[in-house]
Structure formats: C-alpha cells, structure tokens
Amino acid sequence: MQVAAHQESVRSIDADAVVIALPSDDTWPQPTVELNEASGGVIGRLVESGEFKPKVGETMLLYGLAGVSARVTCVVGVGSLEDRDAGVAFRAAAAAAKRLAGHQRHRVAYCWGPGWNGDLCENGIAGAFVGCHGQDIHRRERRLHPFETLLWENGDRLEEGRALGESLNFCRDLVNGAPSDINPEGFVEAVVPLASEAGIVTEIWDEQRLAEERCGALLAVARGSDAPPRLMKLQYRGDASAQRPAMTLVGKGVTFDSGGYSIKPSDGMKTMKCDMAGAATVVGTLLAIARWKLPLRVDGVVGLVENLVSGRAYKLGDVLHARNGTTIEVLNTDAEGRLVLADALDVAAADRPERLVDLATLTGACMVALGTDTAGLFANDDTWCDQIMRAAGRAGEPVWKMPMFDFYGEQLRSQVADLKNIGEGRWGGAIVAAKFLENFVADIPWVHIDIAGPSFLDRAKSWIDAGGTACLVRTLVETARDLALTA
Ligand SMILES: [Zn+2]
Numbered sequence: 001m002q003v004a005a006h007q008e009s010v011r012s013i014d015a016d017a018v019v020i021a022l023p024s025d026d027t028w029p030q031p032t033v034e035l036n037e038a039s040g041g042v043i044g045r046l047v048e049s050g051e052f053k054p055k056v057g058e059t060m061l062l063y064g065l066a067g068v069s070a071r072v073t074c075v076v077g078v079g080s081l082e083d084r085d086a087g088v089a090f091r092a093a094a095a096a097a098k099r100l101a102g103h104q105r106h107r108v109a110y111c112w113g114p115g116w117n118g119d120l121c122e123n124g125i126a127g128a129f130v131g132c133h134g135q136d137i138h139r140r141e142r143r144l145h146p147f148e149t150l151l152w153e154n155g156d157r158l159e160e161g162r163a164l165g166e167s168l169n170f171c172r173d174l175v176n177g178a179p180s181d182i183n184p185e186g187f188v189e190a191v192v193p194l195a196s197e198a199g200i201v202t203e204i205w206d207e208q209r210l211a212e213e214r215c216g217a218l219l220a221v222a223r224g225s226d227a228p229p230r231l232m233k234l235q236y237r238g239d240a241s242a243q244r245p246a247m248t249l250v251g252k253g254v255t256f257d258s259g260g261y262s263i264k265p266s267d268g269m270k271t272m273k274c275d276m277a278g279a280a281t282v283v284g285t286l287l288a289i290a291r292w293k294l295p296l297r298v299d300g301v302v303g304l305v306e307n308l309v310s311g312r313a314y315k316l317g318d319v320l321h322a323r324n325g326t327t328i329e330v331l332n333t334d335a336e337g338r339l340v341l342a343d344a345l346d347v348a349a350a351d352r353p354e355r356l357v358d359l360a361t362l363t364g365a366c367m368v369a370l371g372t373d374t375a376g377l378f379a380n381d382d383t384w385c386d387q388i389m390r391a392a393g394r395a396g397e398p399v400w401k402m403p404m405f406d407f408y409g410e411q412l413r414s415q416v417a418d419l420k421n422i423g424e425g426r427w428g429g430a431i432v433a434a435k436f437l438e439n440f441v442a443d444i445p446w447v448h449i450d451i452a453g454p455s456f457l458d459r460a461k462s463w464i465d466a467g468g469t470a471c472l473v474r475t476l477v478e479t480a481r482d483l484a485l486t487a
Pocket of ligand 1: 335336
C-alpha cells in the first residue's frame with residue numbers, strides 16, 4: 001500500500017473513495033462541512049434522523065453523492081474532538097479501512113481536516129494498514145484488500161505510520177499462523193530476514209546452547225515435543241554509545257500449548273496457537289522501533305517452545321533447575337509459560353538492562369479479573385510501571401495495574417524445592433504467576449504484562465478482524481519514544 005499526503009478538496013480529489021470524520025460535537029471539521037453542503041445536507045440528515053451515531057469506529061458508506069467526485073464516501077465516527085488521541089485515530093482510521101477494504105480500491109483519501117497530524121497521523125495510517133489486513137492468511141482469496149494508495153490530508157508522519165502498521169500486521173501474522181508452521185524454528189525463520197533488514201542483530205540459541213546456558217526450566221517444557229526449542233535474542237542499537245539496553249523486552253513464545261500432562265480440553269486448545277503472542281509482540285515492537293530509527297538501545301529475548309505430551313514430556317512432580325539456580329517443583333504442566341519466562345528473564349537480566357518488560361499470554365485468571373480487552377500490569381517498580389501506563393494512555397490501549405503484595409508469593413512455597421509453579425487455589429492466579437516471575441528479574445525495574453485477554457480476539461471488532469491483535473506494540477513503541485526523548 002502506497003502512502004501519500006494530500007491537500008485537496010474532499011469534493012474534487014481524484015480518489016475511488018473519500019473518508020470523512022464525523023465527531024459527536026456540533027462543530028464539524030471543514031471537509032465534513034464542505035461535503036455536507038455539496039451533497040445538499042446528506043450528512044446533517046443522517047445525524048438528525050439518528051441513522052448514524054458518531055461513536056469512535058462506527059462507519060457508514062454512501063454512494064454517488066452529488067457534488068463529490070469520489071464514487072464512495074465513508075463516514076466514520078471519531079467521538080468528541082476534545083478526546084481525540086492516537087488511540088481514536090488508530091481505531092477510527094482502521095474501521096474506515098476495514099469497511100472499504102471489502103472491495104479492491106485504487107485510491108482512498110482520508111479528509112479529516114486539521115489536527116490529525118503528528119502521532120495522530122502516524123497511528124491513523126497504522127490503523128488503516130491494520131484495518132485492511134485480516135486473519136485469513138491461508139485463504140485462496142482474501143476478504144480484505146489493501147488499497148493501492150492511501151492519501152492522508154496534510155499527512156506529516158507517513159513513513160512512520162506505514163512502518164508501525166506493517167510491524168503490527170507482521171506481529172498479527174505470526175500469531176495467526178498455523179502452529180505447525182510457526183513452531184519454534186518456523187518463528188525464527190519468519191523473523192530473522194525482517195529483523196536484519198531493519199538493522200536488528202539476532203542471535204539464536206539451539207538446544208545445545210540452551211543446555212550449555214543451563215536453561216533447565218525452558219528445556220523441560222520443550223521436551224515433550226519433536227520440534228526443538230529456540231531462544232532468540234534481538235538487539236537494536238540505535239544508540240551506539242549505550243553500554244546497556246535502555247530496556248529489554250522479553251516474550252513468552254509457546255508456539256502451541258496443549259497443557260502437557262495437565263492437558264487442556266479440546267475447546268481450550270483451539271486457539272492455543274496464540275500462546276506465543278508475547279514473543280510476537282516483542283518482535284513487532286522491536287521492528288517498529290528499528291524502522292523508526294529511534295536513538296536508543298533496545299534488546300529482546302524470546303523463549304520459543306511447544307508444550308506437548310509424549311513419553312519424554314515433563315511430568316508433575318518433576319523438579320527443574322532454572323538458569324538462575326532456583327529449583328522449581330512442577331505441579332501443573334499447563335503453567336509452562338512462567339517456566340519459559342524464568343529462563344528468558346534471567347538471560348535478559350544478565351545483560352543488565354536499565355529496565356525490563358515481559359509480555360505473556362500467561363493466565364486465564366487475568367481474563368477473569370479484567371475481561372478480554374484489558375491487559376494486566378504487575379511491577380516491582382512503580383516509576384517504570386507508571387511510565388508504561390502513561391504511554392498506554394497516549395496510545396489508547398487499556399491496561400490496569402494489579403497489586404503485588406508479598407503475601408501472594410507465599411502460595412508458591414514448595415515442600416521439596418525453592419518454588420512450585422502454581423499457587424494454592426484459584427484465587428489471584430494472575431498475581432501469583434507474576435510473583436513467580438519476580439524471582440527471575442534480579443533487582444532490575446520490571447513490569448510484567450499479562451496479555452492473555454486482549455492479544456487474541458474470538459470475534460472481529462469494527463476496526464480489526466478476529467485473531468491476533470498486536471496489542472501493546474503501540475504502547476511499547478510509545479514508551480521507547482518517551483525513553484529516547486528523556487535520555
Ligand atoms: Zn499453558
């Protein structure tokens with residue numbers, strides 16, 4: 001999809017379709033006023049009749065409006081202009097794109113008037129890329145068609161928008177890929193070419209290296225599968241003088257989770273290709289940061305395994321030796337993500353980054369607590385957590401901070417080892433999991449983000465197809481930009 005700026009009138013621009021913004025306020029942007037007048041008041045009547053409610057992401061298509069040269073007009077709700085932010089730009093632009101992408105279109109012009117530039121332009125264009133791209137990557141003929149050219153009125157951050165949009169879609173493709181394709185090796189093969197093209201250095205640890213590095217927890221989870229595990233380190237050096245990473249992103253990459261001997265029911269396994277969404281988020285974020293050439297050093301570490309059942313699989317009662325020396329009694333083989341992260345976090349911590357973030361589809365308990373749209377944040381450092389929360393606010397991604405009182409950790413006491421890998425009962429399971437991870441981050445400021453809810457949609461939303469969402473990528477790119485500015 002080509003991206004370009006335009007300054008033309010909504011009435012006469014050479015395009016197959018124009019997109020106009022309809023706010024809930026009384027004052028409309030100039031192109032909306034102009035189109036309404038040219039068409040003899042069609043938009044006004046739509047609103048007065050209650051036929052169209054200008055909520056963010058609501059869309060309506062109008063055909064062959066008088067006085068408008070584009071054949072199709074897409075009206076998209078943008079809510080109150082006072083609340084306009086990057087999240088609104090992203091969702092509204094994505095919804096319009098998704099609506100229009102049902103047919104092949106050559107030129108689509110967004111005519112939203114003044115104010116939709118800077119990070120709003122960036123996120124709007126990224127949204128258009130996401131809206132035009134579905135989960136049907138294996139269909140002979142896809143249902144959504146990206147435009148040949150996307151035009152954005154007074155667009156000033158076009159290439160940043162495209163880079164962000166393409167990084168989001170790559171993250172979604174990784175999640176949406178079939179689990180036998182995107183197994184640990186398949187994940188690495190998909191990522192390495194794009195990473196090196198973006199200037200990211202990658203280092204891949206195979207089984208032998210993982211054994212030499214004493215990653216006993218990660219290796220135990222992987223043992224039940226014929227697909228060998230991998231650990232991938234990614235390094236983006238946007239600041240050549242930095243001695244250590246400004247932040248390191250760590251991702252859970254369980255490319256398929258059967259639950260192991262604590263096996264999941266078939267229904268619970270249907271979407272378990274998405275259990276590597278944390279790893280995909282790390283990759284998507286690093287790609288965007290590198291493509292934007294942000295002036296800071298950011299590293300990534302992803303632990304890639306398949307959790308299956310076989311004669312070699314790890315068992316309940318097994319005691320694992322994690323890389324940092326902690327022994328872990330396994331009492332549930334479906335609590336495997338924290339075992340993979342235990343070693344991945346320790347690998348990341350060994351390079352002494354200034355800050356750590358990990359992303360994981362870690363617990364169903366987090367979805368019970370917060371629902372499917374909100375990510376849970378757990379931290380050992382309030383300043384770092386608040387910085388990410390502010391970035392999430394600017395990006396318009398819902399996150400919520402959870403408590404980390406010490407007593408939650410008492411549930412992880414084992415009779416035979418330093419820790420066991422599950423708590424005592426059902427309550428507070430997302431927090432207990434976070435307390436487990438806290439044992440592996442040394443004293444580095446750290447935030448754990450549980451994305452079990454928002455990383456994968458069972459049903460489409462107006463602005464995005466079902467499947468992988470690439471949630472938190474925009475938040476973490478925004479966090480990196482913030483770090484680069486304040487460094
Ligand atoms: Zn599991």
